[in-house]
Amino acid sequence: MTGGADSPGYSSPTTIRRRSVAAVVVGLVGSVALVAVGSYWSAQATGRFLVGVGVMLAVEVLIVRRTIEVTHRRAGPQRLTLATVVTIHRGVVLAVLAGVLALENPTGTLVWAPGVLFALAASLDAVDGAVARATDAVTELGDRLDVELDALTVLAGATAAVVAGSAPIAFLAVGLARYCFVVGTWLRRRRGLPVAPLPPSQGRRLLGAAAMVAICLALLPVPGPRPSWYLTTAVMVPFLLNFGRDWLAVSRYPS
Structure with a gap:
């Protein structure tokens, strides 16, 4: 990839980190609201849910920051594209999944939530790639974040499957x-x-x-x-x- 730090369409690592974290937070708030609406959880269950979300989100923020820094050193300035934002929001879905998995013995429609959320996170892997190709916005940063989120998705899902006895x-x-x-x-x-x-x-x-x-x-x-x-x-x-x-x-x- 070519282009200097002042090239149009490119951002500094600090700017990308801020926008990436902002995208995660905005998406997380919306996702948590959707999951929580209509659910009558006890304070204890809500606390477990938020702890699960918070732990996964903290891991993802560290991954995003590290990936941005490594990519900037190796490939120079990067664009924060729509496809990359979609990739980051896969992490939002994983954070909500972690919150649901932290609940003890979910009942009703919530028993379907882990599988559905995992399927959504996995499906977004195809979406971000399609968006990148459609908008001619394939970047080194997007590729690296995609690989990192793939790995985290498989690790979270495999761990959940083992814990569930499946x-x-x-x-x-x-x-x-x-x-x-x-x-x-x-x-x-x-x-x-x-x-x-x-x-x-x-x-x-x-x-x-x-x-x-x-x-x-x-x-x-x-x-x-x-x-x-x-x-x-x-x-x-x-x-x-x-x-x-x-x-x-x-x-x-x-x-």
């Missing part, structure tokens, strides 16, 4: 795989070892989509814990094998 505890490895991969490559660079570029793979995208579908079903009341347990296990095995293959590729094995 996935084996080993399924947590699906949510942690990307973070382990990043830490592993960072450690190799610190040790002066080679890290090869990750080769393109259509299978990687298909397995990611399969993991999203399996998690979504695991968070819904149907098909139920037992079928979901088998489904998440069936998806987990090829997903982790593919990550292992990717690790061998970037580690240049066999040498």
Whole structure:
């Protein structure tokens, strides 16, 4: 990407951070209002909901800030595009999901909320990409935030599925795989070892989509814990094998 700090359409990291946080806060207020309207929660339940939202939001703000700073250092000034705002609002949906998951034994229509919110967060992954292409506004910042929100979405969903008993505890490895991969490559660079570029793979995208579908079903009341347990296990095995293959590729094995 080219263009100096004063190029039209580009913003400083501070400006982007402020706008990004503002977008998250505005979207969060609206989302929390929609979830809370018509719900007759006790003060204790409301407190748990807000704690879950607050913890996830704090994590996301740190991710957004860090991603903006890293992108600015490596790729220069960036635009805050409509597609990037859509990506950020995926984090808003995840924050509301965290709040709902913090509730104990939700009843009524709320039992559908985790699966529906996860499906919405996962669906927005396709929306932000389509918006970026339609508006000719693909940026390095948008790409990096998209990857970070993808990883956080899978981690949150996998954790929720395991806690609900709809996935084996080993399924947590699906949510942690990307973070382990990043830490592993960072450690190799610190040790002066080679890290090869990750080769393109259509299978990687298909397995990611399969993991999203399996998690979504695991968070819904149907098909139920037992079928979901088998489904998440069936998806987990090829997903982790593919990550292992990717690790061998970037580690240049066999040498």
